[in-house]
Amino acid sequence: EIYGKLDKTIGGSDGLTGTVGAKASYRYERFIFSADVSGTWADDKHMEAYFGVTATQSASSGLPQYDAKAGVKRVDVKASVTYMLTDNWMVTGAAGAGFLMGDAKDSPIVKKDVQPFGMLGLAYRF
Numbered sequence: 157e158i159y160g161k162l163d164k165t166i167g168g169s170d171g172l173t174g175t176v177g178a179k180a181s182y183r184y185e186r187f188i189f190s191a192d193v194s195g196t197w198a199d200d201k202h203m204e205a206y207f208g209v210t211a212t213q214s215a216s217s218g219l220p221q222y223d224a225k226a227g228v229k230r231v232d233v234k235a236s237v238t239y240m241l242t243d244n245w246m247v248t249g250a251a252g253a254g255f256l257m258g259d260a261k262d263s264p265i266v267k268k269d270v271q272p273f274g275m276l277g278l279a280y281r282f
Contacts, residue, residue: 157181159194171202173229188238192252198229198260207263224259230271231255244282250275 160176177194198206203224214221234252241247254271255261261269 165202169201169205171205172199173197173202177232186240188240190234190236190238192232192234192236194232196229196232198226200224200226203227203229203259207260207265209264219264222262222264224263227258229260230257234273236275244280246279246281248275248277248279250277 236250
């Protein structure tokens with residue numbers, strides 16, 4: 157499957173992000189194996205709100221002033237396994253990493269540009 161989404165923040169940064177990605181799944185007996193890769197673009201407002209350092213913030217923090225511009229914010233890769241306990245109940249485990257890119261990666265507030273994640277969930281399908 158190929159997907160895309162737009163997210164608009166109302167209030168706060170008032171920023172806009174867009175994500176495009178691709179996901180492949182394979183079912184084997186009671187298991188579903190999936191792999192997903194996506195990229196997220198962010199506008200100037202979003203990037204500045206999350207990764208920029210204003211003159212005031214620089215003066216109080218000691219970090220250099222930084223103007224984060226629009227561009228590719230991050231690339232994510234994820235793998236998951238779902239086990240169908242019954243026809244309705246399932247348990248899913250997922251792991252992956254997000255890789256900050258461009259101005260997000262270069263921001264002085266970023267300590268690590270690789271952001272690993274994991275998830276374990278229980279779901280009921282109606």
